[in-house]
Amino acid sequence: MATAEMYLSQSADIAARTLGDDTLIMSTLDSTIFVLNSVGTAIWNAADGRTPLSQIVHDRVCSEFEVTDEEAYADAREFIGQLAEHGILRITQEPVSPTEAQ
């Protein structure tokens, strides 16, 4: 059975900075801090609201790191779920326009 596609947008309610391979993100709503490693940073940077998660995983994760699409997709879903819980990332089932993504 096909799984519904997911699209990711970065929240406007954050402050973020890439430091080396890692990205530090702080929620301006509850001051929660996240440090993303290089894989997380790759997903974060691709979260433009228009690229489906499956494509992000395939293009940015599997091509760069030695991992299968299935494994990477399962890990990515868990990862984006945690960010979404804190309002860092927005997940939609349809692509969003650049203005909506903000």
Add this chain to the structure above:
Amino acid sequence: MGNTPGQLPLSEAKVRMSLTMPLPEAPPKRDVVIEIGGLPIEVQTTDPDFERILWGRYRDYIRPGTTSQFALHVQMTTPDAFDPDADAEVWLEGREWRMERGDFRASFDPVARRGQVNQSANPYSIDSVLRIVHTLMLAPQGGFLLHASSAVRNGKAFLFSGVSEAGKTTMARLAPPDVALLTDEASYVRKVDGRYLAYGTPFAGELGQPGKNISAPIAALYLLKKAPENSIEKIHPAEATQRLLRNILFFAHQPEMVRQVFDAACAFVAAVPVFQLAFFPDQRVWELIG
């Protein structure tokens, strides 16, 4: 109805009486200018007991005869509750910051540079208000107050930060005689002409004594961890920034303020080396510092 000749109408009599009676004398001002981190704030009071409290607590930081563009007018009131260890609530209302804890209620307008404090004559409430006002003034300039002890050795400042029990006061207690302590509780960090300076503060922790009122360029920030042996390890910037952010005194969780503090922490870590200092609590740890 006319007035009897020779009699004043009642209302006029009252006016004349009020003009001729001496006005109650205003209590003398007992204002005190407290300068921390190079920022003088005039604490305005007419209460002699409170003035004595201020002199007792901030003696080395009081600047008699100095004028200040910043003022806090303190009104003596009976507090609803008294728990200086409780967290203060800080929020923005219009352009004014509001601060509240059981023992005080205060406001501060950063544009007018004026504020009002309602508290009883005690040192803890004004101490908290001063800490909050300083953090609000520092954030837009890239500075902050940090849960850290700090000290100056050979003209350079060193910061020792960590959570409660990490060893901030222990490092201060173990300092050899050639070290000048800036604080054992809340370090004052300012960015001046592109350099980070640490200033002494009167904000004392367990040591119970104010820091020396001097400043110096910051040479390093050490994040403390007690261990069986002493060791120093450089920390990766992302982890250093994350741990620094956890220790910055941060009262106002307003989005713009959060961004300013975040940017300040990132910029600090880019400019100042940050290490993990695992230490055994004896004097040998100071052989690694300076």
